[in-house]
Amino acid sequence: MNRKLLLVSNSTLHGGGYLQHCQEHIQHFFGQEVKRVLFVPYALHDRDAYTKTARDKFQSLGYELDSVHEAANPVEAVRKAEGIFIGGGNTFRLLKALYDNDLVTEIRKRVLQDGIPYMGSSAGTNVATISINTTNDMPIVYPPTLTAISLVPFNINPHYLDPDPNSRHMGETREQRIVQYHEELGTPCVLGLREGSMLLVEGNKASLLGTTNARLFQRGKQTTEFEPGSDLSFLLIDAP
Numbered sequence: 001m002n003r004k005l006l007l008v009s010n011s012t013l014h015g016g017g018y019l020q021h022c023q024e025h026i027q028h029f030f031g032q033e034v035k036r037v038l039f040v041p042y043a044l045h046d047r048d049a050y051t052k053t054a055r056d057k058f059q060s061l062g063y064e065l066d067s068v069h070e071a072a073n074p075v076e077a078v079r080k081a082e083g084i085f086i087g088g089g090n091t092f093r094l095l096k097a098l099y100d101n102d103l104v105t106e107i108r109k110r111v112l113q114d115g116i117p118y119m120g121s122s123a124g125t126n127v128a129t130i131s132i133n134t135t136n137d138m139p140i141v142y143p144p145t146l147t148a149i150s151l152v153p154f155n156i157n158p159h160y161l162d163p164d165p166n167s168r169h170m171g172e173t174r175e176q177r178i179v180q181y182h183e184e185l186g187t188p189c190v191l192g193l194r195e196g197s198m199l200l201v202e203g204n205k206a207s208l209l210g211t212t213n214a215r216l217f218q219r220g221k222q223t224t225e226f227e228p229g230s231d232l233s234f235l236l237i238d239a240p
Contacts, residue, residue, distance in 0.1 A: 006120070007120050010122055078107055081110065085118075093141050128152060152235070161173075162175075191215075207230070208230045
């Protein structure tokens with residue numbers, strides 16, 4: 001499969017600026033072949049302000065950035081894109097807008113068939129997976145389905161948080177919520193990406209990048225920890 005994905009847990013890491021913690025990975029990912037990146041700002045309400053933030057950052061890295069919300073025909077913009085970046089925000093809002101603008105199938109085709117690079121951050125990482133069932137967001141709007149773009153055959157939980165043993169919070173932990181998800185039949189595995197981590201997918205090879213570990217949740221099995229540099233290609237084949 002001719003896919004090239006950079007799936008980032010978070011856009012901003014504590015103590016740094018927008019995409020600062022992963023900017024070297026971004027430059028290596030898009031390389032010199034891509035000159036212009038198509039940005040999808042649908043996850044936030046103020047798309048103009050969001051686009052300016054992303055455009056300023058990408059220009060500082062040597063790339064021009066166009067926003068799909070500025071295009072007269074969003075589908076044509078995707079068809080002509082050299083690379084795609086979908087930013088974070090509310091995952092439900094993002095997925096609904098993707099369906100409203102008929103972009104889910106088009107993005108899948110451009111990435112999986114044509115091989116253009118796809119970068120997602122937070123919500124943009126969520127929609128690259130099978131479904132948005134494991135997002136942390138509130139359903140402030142209702143997409144027609146929770147099925148996402150399905151660029152990988154598993155789900156991801158960006159911003160994954162470990163339980164705080166000193167917390168007095170009595171609600172479910174992130175781990176408990178993912179376990180509840182796996183109580184339902186047919187649910188795929190979930191990769192918990194802690195802030196600072198990202199997944200690089202090149203064809204049928206997947207590698208964990210960044211500075212933090214990731215935790216893998218599989219239905220009926222013990223969780224597994226993976227360090228940066230780990231080969232996670234088995235997820236693309238088995239998707240347990």
